[in-house]
Amino acid sequence: MTAVISEQIDGVLRxxxxxxxxxxxxxxGISDGLAGAARSFTTNPDLRCLLVTGSGRAFCAGGDISGMGVRPAAEMLASMEEFHLWVRLLLAAQKPIVMAVNGAAVGAGFALAMMGDVVLASPEAVFRCAFVGIGAAPDLGLARTxxxxxxxxRASDILLTNRVVRAEEAQQIGMVSRVVAAEALQEEALNTARQLAAGPTRALSLAKTMMRAGQEGSLDSFLAHEAQAQAIAFTTQDFVEGVAAFRERRAPAFRGY
Incomplete structure (x- = not known):
């Protein structure tokens, strides 16, 4: 059985x-599949949006506890560095990422879900930190995202008490973008990913960069970054197409450059 099923659909890596x-x-197997996909997604210009979901009744139940045990610090550091190779790629990705959380997202699975720019969840989705429940620290970027x-x-409450967050609450507090009926989740997620993949890739990248910059640094540094981003956006062919389509009252055909 393939640990991670990968397919390319209209510019979407699903x-x-x-x-x-x-x-x-x-x-x-799943970690290796995510690592390979992260490399492909971030380097292949034909892949303009990433969509991640799970099979069965779970999105991702976190680390495989059956293989866990006390490990020397040096060994654990080396293991975390391996994970961080693909975690860093996804967290720093300039292209949009959609998560379709179809069920339980626990521990590392919770962290993976929070790497999405758009996070859709079925009513059956549940989120739990789990790390502190086994005496571990949150990882894969969760304490940042x-x-x-x-x-x-709110994050402290969830991370420190290890309580379960169900889909409705997750939407209310801004952890997920939308709750979608289970039978419609995959179609809605793919449609959203296709829409993003068909969008102005450079402008979406600049928007992501600005949102990140807005969470850090001074107002002056953010406004300087914003001005630079807009200067870049106005030089793209997608901007030319967007303006032309608006004037001609038609849908734009963005090419991603």
Missing amino acids: LQLNEPETMNALSA LPRAIGYQ
């Missing part, structure tokens, strides 16, 4: 974690 018997726990999404106090 990944489906595919070890349902373990609730798509982050096995070596979650407070940025929902604020420090």
